[in-house]
Amino acid sequence: MVNGIKPISSRSMAERVEISLREYFAQKSFKPGDPLPTELELAAALGVSRNVVREALSRFKMLGIVEAKKKSGMVISNPDIVGTFEKVMTPEIMDETTLQDLFELRLALEMGIADLLYIHKTEKDLDELEEIAAREMKEKDNNFRISNEIAFHSKLYEMTGNNTLKRFQSLLLPIFGYVIKLEKKKVISGKVTHQDLVKILRKGTVEDFKEGMLSHLQPHFDRVKSFKK
Amino acid sequence: MVNGIKPISSRSMAERVEISLREYFAQKSFKPGDPLPTELELAAALGVSRNVVREALSRFKMLGIVEAKKKSGMVISNPDIVGTFEKVMTPEIMDETTLQDLFELRLALEMGIADLLYIHKTEKDLDELEEIAAREMKEKDNNFRISNEIAFHSKLYEMTGNNTLKRFQSLLLPIFGYVIKLEKKKVISGKVTHQDLVKILRKGTVEDFKEGMLSHLQPHFDRVKSFKK
């Protein structure tokens, strides 16, 4: 093995420009609305072709960090975090470990929103939630049951009043379905039903609700336990 | 206001190609390792210049969805979810609402990992955690106290055995610091200290721990309550 040899930056120019630009943005402490140099200026400053600069800028445009307008030039803008997440959230090409991790992450969230729920819940919310839980009981079709299952949990997130959280969980839903499907297991509900949870939310304490939710999710936690290495 | 007017697709070619490619990947149900057509073929098929295709592909390369090797061409690969998240997680240019939302999301996670912790905790982990908590007490310097505070909570995530979760929380740390700074508030700890938490983790039940953690984070939850609209 030869020593003292640098592997050279096998990174492409576009990638290196991306890094440079990111440092540049931070160093200048740019805020949304702040104008950027022109593509030509950047290319000249970085000593690369305009083409490479555009490839790097294209990346920032995808993230929503940079917006471009003709003539006026480019400006910094505030990115859509969850939207970006959506672009990589493709269960089909994700490795299984990450899928399992995200599955657990969702379980943690599900348990963790209890306190937020008790801070934000309103009577109106509870009525709507109750209606979803009730609708579920009448439904025979399995597909409808699943979409109702999703509706219930989504409503819970909505009740936290935290839009980012709600959007985030809706991105995790496919993961949930995918992991379940991978194991070819049927969706097993815990002892505590959705209707029970609504009741607790109405009259019970936060602690009651946490217990109830844990019980509701117990089958999933059992799965996690069985995977423990 | 004029009605029935479409805003035209103000999308750039690169953006539209990105969308087309994403559909194409899904439709062909590509898996990691699967080869892609050449840039020239894609350009021809889409009826755009190779340059535009490259800008779109550059985006996928950033996400880690596509990898390119000279001569052999491009292949699909599994993206690094958290790594992508890192690229947009820039508190400086994020809007305040999202920052608040993410702050809450972290609180929810902090509360939600309790059950995972009790599934995965080991004696060795507890010893290490205890050591961090102990080190903290001896420290006078405020900067060190904060980095110790971070170390403690990071260790908790590490103990879940969920690497994605751990990496995810470490990305949320800057948010935490930023939000705190925004309000110019000092970091106030709850009544339950880190050392208390360790004790509970050792001898107490999951419920005890959840109570303890809630108490520990109470100042933050109070803040959330006060922001309730």
Place this chain on the structure above:
DNA sequence: ACATTTATTATGTAGAACATAACTACTAAT
């Protein structure tokens, strides 16, 4: 059969050219 050299191929980079939208400034008409 093996090593060496020679094509071949697809990505990486560069540069020029022109289209296009938006903004500025000037001009002409009432």
Place this chain on the structure above:
DNA sequence: ATTAGTAGTTATGTTCTACATAATAAATGT
């Protein structure tokens, strides 16, 4: 003088061509 219209300017958007480069395959010679 105000307004409408026109021409000019500028930075992004798009295309095309050319060539460099690395990895692979094919061909060649010993």
